Amino acid sequence: MSLAxxxxxxQFVVLLAALALFLSFVLLAQTRLVAAIHVFAWQGALVAxxxxxxxxxxxxxxxxxxxxxxxxxxxxxxxxxLHRLVRRLGLERHxxxxxxxxxxVMAGVALVIFSYWLVLPMVEQGLAFTRNxxxxxxxxxxIGLLMMVFRQQAVAQVLGFMSMENGLFLAAVSATAGMPxxxxxxxxxxxxxxxxxFGVFFFQIRDSIDxxxxxxxxxxxxxxxxxxxPHHSADGWS
Amino acid sequence: MTPxxxxxxxxxxxxxxxxxxxxxxxxxxxxxxxxxxxxxxSLWLAWTVAQVDxxxxxxxxxxAFNVYLIVLTAFVGLTTAIFSRPYMQHVQxxxxxxxxxLRLYHALYQAFMLTMLxxxxxxxxxxxxxxxxxxxxxxxxxxxLYRTPEAVEAAWKYFILCGVGIALAxxxxxxxxxxxxxxxxxxxxxxxxxxxxxxxAALDPTVMxxxxxxxxxxxxxxxxxxxxxxxLPDAHxxxxxxxxxxxxxxxxxxxxxxxxxxxxxxxxSLAATETPHLAGxxxxxFGLVSFMVAALFLHRQRDIKRLFSYSSIEHMGLMTFAFGLxxxxxxxxxxxxxxxxxxxxxxxxVTVGHATHLAGTQSIERIRGLIRTQPAIGWSLLFGxxxxxxxxxxxxxxxxxxxxxxxxxxxxxxxxxxxxxxxIAFAGLFRHLQPMVYGSAPExxxxxxxxxxxxxxxxxxxxxxxxxxxGFLAEWLDRATVLITGGGLL
Numbered sequence: 169m170s171l172a173x174x175x176x177x178x179q180f181v182v183l184l185a186a187l188a189l190f191l192s193f194v195l196l197a198q199t200r201l202v203a204a205i206h207v208f209a210w211q212g213a214l215v216a217x218x219x220x221x222x223x224x225x226x227x228x229x230x231x232x233x234x235x236x237x238x239x240x241x242x243x244x245x246x247x248x249x250l251h252r253l254v255r256r257l258g259l260e261r262h263x264x265x266x267x268x269x270x271x272x273v274m275a276g277v278a279l280v281i282f283s284y285w286l287v288l289p290m291v292e293q294g295l296a297f298t299r300n301x302x303x304x305x306x307x308x309x310x311i312g313l314l315m316m317v318f319r320q321q322a323v324a325q326v327l328g329f330m331s332m333e334n335g336l337f338l339a340a341v342s343a344t345a346g347m348p349x350x351x352x353x354x355x356x357x358x359x360x361x362x363x364x365x366f367g368v369f370f371f372q373i374r375d376s377i378d379x380x381x382x383x384x385x386x387x388x389x390x391x392x393x394x395x396x397x398p399h400h401s402a403d404g405w406s
Numbered sequence: 407m408t409p410x411x412x413x414x415x416x417x418x419x420x421x422x423x424x425x426x427x428x429x430x431x432x433x434x435x436x437x438x439x440x441x442x443x444x445x446x447x448s449l450w451l452a453w454t455v456a457q458v459d460x461x462x463x464x465x466x467x468x469x470a471f472n473v474y475l476i477v478l479t480a481f482v483g484l485t486t487a488i489f490s491r492p493y494m495q496h497v498q499x500x501x502x503x504x505x506x507x508l509r510l511y512h513a514l515y516q517a518f519m520l521t522m523l524x525x526x527x528x529x530x531x532x533x534x535x536x537x538x539x540x541x542x543x544x545x546x547x548x549x550x551l552y553r554t555p556e557a558v559e560a561a562w563k564y565f566i567l568c569g570v571g572i573a574l575a576x577x578x579x580x581x582x583x584x585x586x587x588x589x590x591x592x593x594x595x596x597x598x599x600x601x602x603x604x605x606x607a608a609l610d611p612t613v614m615x616x617x618x619x620x621x622x623x624x625x626x627x628x629x630x631x632x633x634x635x636x637x638l639p640d641a642h643x644x645x646x647x648x649x650x651x652x653x654x655x656x657x658x659x660x661x662x663x664x665x666x667x668x669x670x671x672x673x674x675s676l677a678a679t680e681t682p683h684l685a686g687x688x689x690x691x692f693g694l695v696s697f698m699v700a701a702l703f704l705h706r707q708r709d710i711k712r713l714f715s716y717s718s719i720e721h722m723g724l725m726t727f728a729f730g731l732x733x734x735x736x737x738x739x740x741x742x743x744x745x746x747x748x749x750x751x752x753x754x755x756v757t758v759g760h761a762t763h764l765a766g767t768q769s770i771e772r773i774r775g776l777i778r779t780q781p782a783i784g785w786s787l788l789f790g791x792x793x794x795x796x797x798x799x800x801x802x803x804x805x806x807x808x809x810x811x812x813x814x815x816x817x818x819x820x821x822x823x824x825x826x827x828x829x830i831a832f833a834g835l836f837r838h839l840q841p842m843v844y845g846s847a848p849e850x851x852x853x854x855x856x857x858x859x860x861x862x863x864x865x866x867x868x869x870x871x872x873x874x875x876x877g878f879l880a881e882w883l884d885r886a887t888v889l890i891t892g893g894g895l896l
Contacts, residue, residue: 339580
């Protein structure tokens with residue numbers, strides 16, 4: 169599957185997607201929160217650029233609108249909200265200590281290979297472009313998932329979640345030339361509400377465990393409720 | 407069209423209005439009134455569907471399968487609102503919740519109902535996704551309503567797990583859309599379920615296979631399938647009890663509904679390949695594992711609401727298994743089981759709300775002598791659990807019997823597994839139940855003001871369904887069965 173035979177615009181889209189994948193890796197290993205937010209913003213801008221490029225290539229007019237939406241939401245609004253939250257939480261200088269960073273990046277590489285393996289039988293009619301794009305966006309989703317699993321910091325987990333969404337946007341825009349407008353608006357709305365709620369939860373978590381290290385959220389486990397006294401009632405009316 | 411619009415607009419307007427109402431007393435009544443109106447319009451909608459078979463609107467489609475779930479959702483929404491009014495008054499009197507949070511509670515209650523109804527009525531897979539994700543967003547703040555460390559933890563877990571799950575479901579949706587674009591001329595309708603269903607045989611089987619795995623894991627997280635169930639017991643046990651009732655009674659059903667709709671597409675696409683029953687086999691596997699694991703976990707529980715949330719996982723597993731089994735008999739049984747499980751489980755959660763109020767704790771060890779202290783609550787809990795454990799003459803027995811018969815016909819060996827699972831679950835429930843309802847009451851435990859009307863109505867209906875399923879309902883479920891499997895039972 170030689171990429172050089174693709175039309176120029178498609179090659180450009182693949183290039184942008186590859187850059188977005190690269191930024192996913194940067195995000196995975198970036199320990200400084202503020203820097204990670206910037207990386208995330210750039211990734212959002214790349215997804216917006218992909219949308220714009222696909223819009224240029226023709227079929228769907230509403231893609232211009234959705235490129236603008238992605239740019240505002242993913243590259244500006246959400247990073248700005250996160251930035252503000254980090255400042256209000258006093259975490260500007262926060263760096264997280266990662267356990268086994270090399271191992272995690274290797275796991276990320278394995279996920280990329282897995283994504284390519286998964287889509288390999290999918291598009292057999294030689295659609296080199298679609299196959300690459302779907303594999304890369306699946307890799308973005310899975311690396312976001314990996315980030316959520318292995319980061320303990322609540323803000324970093326949210327970044328993982330948001331980069332998963334970037335992968336989904338990328339898949340929707342480039343493999344299918346964009347979802348219907350009503351769906352895209354709905355997804356964007358859900359994402360915005362989710363971001364607001366994440367902000368609320370940062371403060372709730374900090375109030376309850378004095379830190380944003382969600383590994384310390386460990387009261388509710390099956391084992392614990394066996395060894396120690398049952399935790400106090402959340403619902404007793406007394 | 408009009409009843410459909412009314413069904414969706416009532417909770418929307420009601421939710422907005424409730425956010426503006428400051429006083430608790432009127433808010434509780436308004437919440438009740440809005441839920442009542444929603445039920446009335448859903449009944450009107452059901453009446454219309456009974457006349458014309460399918461009601462469609464721009465992007466909406468109501469047929470025999472979803473209309474009974476719509477009525478069920480509106481009904482449980484109403485009875486839970488009846489329970490929630492005095493309950494929230496009590497919570498406020500105990501000073502554990504601020505006035506703003508109380509307003510938020512009522513507004514989000516209706517927002518949750520709206521997302522459920524949109525998810526059920528929509529014909530668009532993308533909108534379905536948006537609505538199911540919206541349901542998470544509407545309920546996540548309610549889980550952490552009491553702001554205890556446990557509640558915040560439960561809510562965070564719920565948010566993250568369901569967020570991830572649902573993101574995977576969106577990827578599956580995108581893949582489905584991609585498969586549709588290779589086939590359809592009008593690509594804009596590539597997410598419309600009815601169009602996809604009509605062209606299901608032409609959809610690329612390889613793409614649909616991968617898509618279904620993502621969709622199943624995604625929506626399966628919401629159904630509470632093992633191993634993606636971790637959020638469910640936490641969210642149920644830490645949130646306010648009315649929330650537990652609607653989460654268990656409604657949200658899980660809606661997620662399962664989504665899975666079944668998608669299975670219908672994949673079945674059509676894979677029919678000509680060498681693995682025509684792949685989707686069904688996956689559902690059977692996930693369902694059986696969930697059923698067995700949850701039945702075993704019932705034994706270990708120490709918190710009464712966690713106990714019953716594991717029971718929900720068990721029953722959702724059973725239904726998933728039955729839908730995977732396919733065939734008219736199993737599907738009819740699963741549809742009936744969705745109905746009776748919702749009614750019984752929300753009745754149980756309402757009773758549990760009163761029982762924890764009475765005992766002042768959720769710890770099973772410290773809830774004792776309910777029948778001695780307040781017979782109404784004790785007997786309600788006893789009958790609720792008897793019903794959910796699948797004893798005749800309650801409706802759960804009927805549906806489980808149908809499921810077992812269907813299993814016996816096609817996969818006889820699984821009947822043994824199911825029967826032993828049911829026995830394990832029964833033992834798990836009753837070893838906890840027995841000392842709670844009988845036993846001697848601790849000193850100083852007195853009766854509380856209880857509003858058991860929803861419980862009596864629900865259990866009465868379940869009893870009725872166990873003794874004789876009314877003709878119109880059987881016909882209704884049968885039409886849904888025909889829709890899903892292509893063959894009817896009656």
